[in-house]
Amino acid sequence: MSSAANPARPRGGTAPDIAGALAGKRILVTGATGFLGTNIVERLLRSVPGCEVALLIRPGRRSSVEQRLRREVLRNDAFDRLRTELGTDGFDTMCAARVRAVAGDVTSDGLGLNDEGRTVVASCDVVIHSAAAVSFDSPLDAAVEVNLLGPTRIVETLHTLGVTPHLVSVSTCYVAGSRRGAAPEQHVADSPWFVDVDWRAEVDAARRARRDAEADSRTPERLEGFRSDARRELGAAGTPLLASRTEQNRARWVADRMVEAGRARAASVGWPDAYAFTKALGERALLENRGDVPVSIVRPSIIESALAEPFPGWIRGFRMAEPIILSYARGLLKEFPGVPEGVVDVIPVDLVTAAILTVAARGPLPEPDVVQVASGVANPLRYRRLVDLVSGYFAEHPLYDRKGQPIVVPTWSFPGRGRVQAQLKRANDVLGRAEKALSALPLRGRQAQWSADVETRREDVERALGYVELYGAYAECEALYEVDNLMVLVDAQSSTDRDTFCCDPTVVVWDDYVRTIHLPSVVTHARVRTTAGADRGPDRTERLRRQVLAPERHLAAFDLENTLIASNVVSSYLWLASRHLTGTDRLRLVADALRSAPGWLSMDRRDRSDFLRYFYRRYDGAPLDQLRTDADGLMSDLLLARAFPGAIRRVREHRRLGHRTVLITGALDVVVEPLRPLFDDVIATELGTSGGRLTGELLAAPPTGETRAQVLMDYAADHGCDLAESVAYADSTSDLPMLEVVGFPVAVNPETRLSALARKRGWLVENWERANGAPSPTLPLGGRWSDNRGRTPLLERLVNASPAGVAAPDRPKGARR
């Protein structure tokens, strides 16, 4: 980076070498799994060879801190450079010697340390606290626990341990609040614009707000609301699934309310959001509680991808600007508010890291000091310039849509935030209404995707609205973050440190940084289409299909109605019932069915198993032998004629691949008997029998809803199949429980609700259609049986004329010699 160094500054200052100053020291880093934390750890390991690093990591639900260290920190591409330099073995050896993971959590008092952890922390010389809830829409209490109380918990732990290492606490420039003009490197409370807020009261209020929201969410009215939302989304998916979705809805409602509480409280006292607000109070609390722990505060502005270290463009996770940039490049953000001549204060992450390490190496000052790492004053990037650079970049390197056509980026006219918000809200309302209307229609398969398309559009708009609400303030921020203290540090740096630990914001050449470093990195990380032309490789559906048809799958379970055939229990019943009827009886049956149809339909929608129970009573007294004989005719006339050839082919493909196949259906076992050879097994509804006739009563609960899932689980267990390696095909949300228990669910001709769910969850969707040319009678009526055909007088003649050769029908001919 020497080439980029500012020639106006004297070459080399008087401060001791950073690597030397930190050599032999043990440095505790919090937030190491985050963007800034990873960068700090990497730099310490690479550029400060003499130090040891301890990382405070929260144990995962299923992973130990060592696993998280390996997977979430050391495997990051930030360490590729060091790994190359040392070789993989050398890297591992170095890490084993210098890196320790300490289980702990800044949201619990005493940091949740065990004895070993306490020993390690007590032995540290420097603590770099970079853990934070950086999301601008964190729930208020979560932000309070991490951002406000985090630094205090650290110093209190140090007090308990009786140690006084140098604490470098990372904060943010935005603690200065929503204001215009100079924002010097002073303590929050020293600002003339500071609204005096008691941080203890805020902590209590936040916790109380959570308790209130939790209580409020449990009132009967609210719970009924959550439940009806769940029902609207999932339909008749059975009680367990509806219950779990209702609980999710409740939790989400509470979280939303806490986010709203944070935003409102922050705005009321002059901060753009809960993040900046809690960070500001966190600084105050830290200063108040620090005791004799020496403290330095480093405040970066908006941290973005690396300028040079460990490599240009290094970034971890998507931060504030990236989603906006990508939405813009995808043509989704038609407008964005902002002050064109305002300054967007962006700072590359490696400069922030260098500043933090420079402060750590320098050591504490007698009084807590503040260092802002920002570019707005020393090297400002204007909002209009940034927008020009971004739009210029994407004009040159457009993203491509699914069809391989380049996306033209919109031109922004920098309207006020209110206008943009109003436009987006209107669009959101219209699309929301359209979505509701579509979801009320009985659509299936490809038609059901209209509503999915509308939903996608609405979500795009909603997201845009979210960005504007969340980040609009930052594009309109006119505060200027001064960096005098930072420049003092820069000046004092030795000439080598000025290269290795460059934290001078003036070295950034914005045009180059935006065009050749940041945007290419963002585009790469987003895995968006950057090449023209139609897809040559398999598309998403094809990839999912290959997974479903991979030889290693164990089991494929199929629903029947609308998954394999476009028919239902009512049609089958009508066909069977009408087969032996003539004339008026036939008409009466049809009229009766047509009259009852709406009732059946709504009953079926409410609860499928109730409907089946009720409907199957109609089979009371039906002769079993007759049904068995008629089932073959039913299969040809109705089931096969209405089958989806693609679905039948799929069953057979699974069998060919050696997967077990099972049909699980609410249809009667007698009715689906002719389909048995298609599957390894058939699980269908059974009715009781008495004297060769059906009783119309079910022998067991029909396999619908959660029963279907249970049936599948039992079946898989009996046959030693792993459900995670299994596939299930179904068409409706009443089959959700079954779809959810397998590793590879497939929605077949899904109705609107399932279509939306399948899309959200990335399930394979198959639109199987009946064969063109299939016969389609208006009503599913069985052909008349031969015994209804009148015998003609001619027959009598023939019969009489040939008493031996052609026997009368009433004389059994089965008996042969």
Added chain:
Amino acid sequence: MPRPGLVLDVDRSTPAVLFNHGEQLRLEKLPAGRSRIIYPAEPLEPLADPDGAIAHALANPIGDSEPLAALLRPGMKLTIAFDDISLPLPPMRSPDIRQRVIEAVLDLAAAAGVDDVMLIAALALHRRMTEDELRHAVGDRVYDAFAPHGLLVNHDAEDPDNLLEIGTTRHGEVVEINRRAAESDLIVYVNINLVAMDGGWKSTATGLSSYRSLRHHHNVETMEHSRSFMDRHNSELHRSNWRMGEVLRNAGIKVFQIETTMNNDVFGTTGPLAVLQKREWEWSARDRVAVHAMKTGLDRMPARTRRNVFHSWRAPHAMTSVQAGEVEAVHEVTTANVYAQHLVPVEGQTDILTMGLPYIGPYNVNSVMNPILVMCLGLGYFFNLYRGKPLVREGGVIIMSHPTPWDFHPVHHPSYIDFFEQVLADTTDPRVIEERYERQFAEDEWYRHLYRTSHAYHGVHPFYMWYWGAHALSHVGRVIIVGGDRAAVHRLGFTPASSLSDALEMASDTVGPHATITHLHNPPILMADVT
């Protein structure tokens, strides 16, 4: 006296020609000076007293056979096998020939005191006939007397208990037929000889056999060496069947063959469709209006309605001859009688053969003409309706007119759907298809189940359709389908064209700009005697 068939040279005064186009019609002008049209003969006079002729044939057998009455005795086991739904085309008006013949046979059987009689639809690997179709073929009386007792059945080529291996031909071909038929004292076979391919030993050796036996002659090698399979003496298909017949005969299986021929009066001389079998230059003003009205009406109808309209047509064609007795002797006479109606002398081959494919073929009666059947009808049946040399020269072009919709009957043709979606998506080469896929489809349990219990063609049947066209595929340089569904035509490996003139333009890439054109004016069926 019906007029014989003829070859008409097209000049500028020749009116537009009627092309059948599935369930639609097209009127096409053929280029003057280089085109000719082959017209079929007019329908031969039917037998004045069919029942009398049948009785006479049964009493006066041909070849080495006693009269039927003499072959019947009390206590014997008699099986009457008859041709299935694929014959005749279109289905005929009641009473069906089979009904007349079977009733006559049953009367004799009754008179002779035979009480072990079974009727079998000799459908080989075709779909099982439905009750209505059986009733139409054998009549209600016979149906009601036999079917309820399980004595009128569809042949089941996949029922291991009811098949019997008779022996092996000198070429190593396994002969296996229906056990009941094989163990009968007499098989009476009731045939309808619509085209010269039908009848003879093919009736029993194919109609009552199984996949194990059929595959010896239903394969690419045989079909490429059957030139044509409508000309028995030059047909490997028939040589194989005749060898199997020899095995049957030597095993002591007694067949009394009753063959019938019929005239080509498929659309009638009066009635709504009569104009379709008139020669265009003889159309009256009324005929022209009728054709245009019919064409416009059909074009506007939904496909399903069109299909129903055509498939409800029962043709008035009538019996022109009946002969009974020993299989081979009977068949020689039958073939001569078929030729009398069908043969049209044609001089020389052509560069381009055009044909308008009608709505019906042997395998879509009461069903759907799917793309594979389109291929089979054009390149299998129509191409092979020749004696001597194919109508089109080697390397020539065939232009067929048919909408070729991507339509399938899911009950009748389930394996066709998979053949089209999977096999043809991979390759259209008959030999590769045979090698790579035949066994898998033929032995598939699900297809077997559908063939045996539903009304599906056997799993292997679409392969035979493709093999039927194998000779044509290797013979011609290019196949163009006019007015077909583009995706379906591409899947077949052919070229789609939207009009006949486009098709002729495309054909000129293969056979040059001044190529000769021959149009096969069919239906009614004709067979070209090419010299």
